[in-house]
Amino acid sequence: MTDLVLELSDVRYKWPGRGAFSLAVPRLCVSQGETVLLLGESGSGKSTLLSLICGTVLPDQGDLHVAGCSLKGLSGAARDRFRAEQIGVIFQQFNLLPFGTVSDNILLPLRFAPRRRKRAGNAGAAAEKLCSDLGLPPGLGRTKANTLSVGQQQRVAVARALIGQPPLIIADEPTSALDANSQAAFMDLLFQQVAHYGTSLLMVSHDARLGDRFDRVVHMDEIAQVERAAA
Ligand code: ADP
Ligand code: MG
Secondary structure, three states: OOOEEEEEEEEEEEOOOOOOEEEEEEEEEEEOOOEEEEEOOOOOOHHHHHHHHHOOOOOOEEEEEEOOEEOOOOOHHHHHHHHHHHEEEEOOOOOOOOOOEHHHHHHHHHHOOHHHHHHHOOHHHHHHHHHHHOOOOOOHHHOEHHHOOHHHHHHHHHHHHHOOOOOEEEEEOOOOOOOHHHHHHHHHHHHHHHHHHOOEEEEEEOOHHHHHHOOEEEEHHHHOEEEEOOO
């Protein structure tokens, strides 16, 4: 299958020095343009799984392919570069650089990803276009991120993930800090953009109500074996 953006096979992982928790995922695939919601209770290993997919940690066993490329055997620096090229990441707390401007924040992933930078074309113009598509006021680019409202921060986080059209967006509980209205607005924007660019989306949540919007809903219980020893 060539249209898989993400493919995990027989992945096993234990946090070093934390023998109490181990995760095994026999198989998980995400197709090109597919949106997948990953559900699971707190502590079930959702963020750990995303760290494996992003290549921030390496599996003890098994392999992952992102955009057809195996993460096995890549050095730490090569994995960082690969992540910047192929994956747009949206964190739970958005993780904007507080003293950077809106524009600095959106352009950040391009700094480490020459091919993604090339895809973005005129990067400044691409950032402005994303801001306007996401309903941010014109001229916000030079505003410092730490002066933005939460609603504006979430839009900047989406723009940063989308710039340069990475094939895969990974989002770790990006709506957990938002009230119901901002949550719906955030999801509308994210889905609009993902559909527009044909991007694959793997989003983690513990909120099953979000499921209707996604092509597929996957539960940690179904895809992973988790062992947790009593502390
Ligand atoms: P979830 O995102 O589903 O709440 P996590 O993947 O964060 O679950 O956590 C699963 C287990 O892995 C927990 O026992 C947690 O303590 C452990 N864990 C998570 N991140 C780290 C880390 N950076 N270092 C060591 N242990 C971690
Ligand atoms: Mg988590």
